Amino acid sequence: MTETKKDRRPDAGFQHPLMLGSGDGTFADLALAFLAEGLARGERVAAAVPETRLGTLAEAFGPRLRLFDLTEIGRNPGRILPLVLFAFADAAEGDDVRILQEPVWEGRTELEYPACVQHEALTNLAFAGRRMTVGCFYDASALGPAVVADAHATHQGPGYSPEAVMDRYDLPLPEPERVHAVLRFDAAGQEGTRAVAAQCAAAHDLGADQSIDVELVVNELTANSVAHGGGSGLLRIWGEKDALVCEVTDAGRFADPLAGRRPAGLSVTGGRGLLLVHCLSDLVRTHTTENSLTIRAYFRR
């Protein structure tokens, strides 16, 4: 039935255009036009934007537009792919898909920003060759020239170089002032890491639900080290001003850059561990060196 639709987008590949605005007024112009075009073509249309934009979009399009609040669901940029973009696109039953995205806004912290760049770069890889459009709005006047330059690198057009910008943001992570728990583990000791995580979560006054999240995330990270990271690793846990941080370092590397960012569906073989890590953490940062992989999961208190 999609064949009969008029004005169906002629090109087959993935479109990831950058919409560069300046101020809230331009958001209204650019975003509304982008979304209206999709609706006119009979595409399935969604917007994944910070909370402050939701009202404008709901008013303009009503129920025809599916809305995702990135302040909440996209707090960890690593879960935008599995929980928003893939989730919406995979449910489209063959219809064309168009998504407006604004993953970087003024309130994003210095700690979160590299994860945003990584998400934008990986979006190209995630949907390469797939017939859909993800248009990204950036408010240049609020975000500044460096962010705009990065946005050019992760979106189609002049300056496109997603791999280079991902490398550039694969930065060493700031060393904590004081670490509360350090545990070296291997296959035999991996199970014990869960108890350490639970203890630390309780000591940092995390609630029961969040403590179980911490326990599960640490379990998945350390199990990953045992299975794919050379069989052993180092777990460190500490508190920061407003977060509990769990870090696992091992001798592994990301064989699949999209690991943990794809829905696992009904697969019975793996693919769900890092996905759980992304879904349950408020932020995930990674750093790779020639012979090590470090993953940090942040839990907001």
Added chain:
Amino acid sequence: MSAERPASKAAPLLDLEFDGGGLYALRSTVAAHALEAGLGDGWVNDLVGAAHELAANAVVHGGGRGRLRLWKEHEALHLQVSDSGEGNPGEPARWGDSEGSGLWMVRRMVDQMDLRTGPYGTIVTISLAITDASRLRITISEVQGWRVLALSGDLDLRTVPDLTAAVSEAAGASSRLVLDLAEVAFIDSSGFAALIGVRQTFEALPSGALVLAAPSERLTRRLRTLGLYDRFRIHLTVAEAVSVRLGGYPDTGGSSW
């Protein structure tokens, strides 16, 4: 230190010295080693709590620091805390003598406690039996022609084989299975993969059916996050699950439930 009683002939799993700043790390370390030594999940917190009380006592009353040893012997885990005996010289009562010291709490938590105090300081040894029970308990029953496996505990990398074994046994006996998840405390990625495996096993059987019953709110949220919630038949209770017609609708007419 010649008066210090040797802990045991068994090789220690843990032997460390601590002071007031190290109590946090001490708790984590004791927990990790106790779990690894096979102490049941529910007992680990008791042991950790007891270790903390003893170590804190050594810090406050026993000269600011102490030594903790942990070893496994005779199907039990033993933890010993000793202080240096350099406590307040003007205070004749050592910490081990005082009932205000939290020792009553320790006594309640552990199976056995041994306290010696003298000029060399105080040595407290506590013991907890290691029960051999798997951290996943599976109770099998038969309800209205359905095989029901009630799971209790952790479904993870280590216990998935127990589930798999119980499921293949069940598949030989019945084509209809209910997994009662009410008492599942923890489930990891291999646990979720195992649930999908069970679904495949039972879907492959002639007129086979799998129903998940009574998942906690948290587990339900996880299933939704992973996009698995709609892939399973899920019911709030076992009673409701076994009244399901194979067409997928609850059988309410004439049901005695």
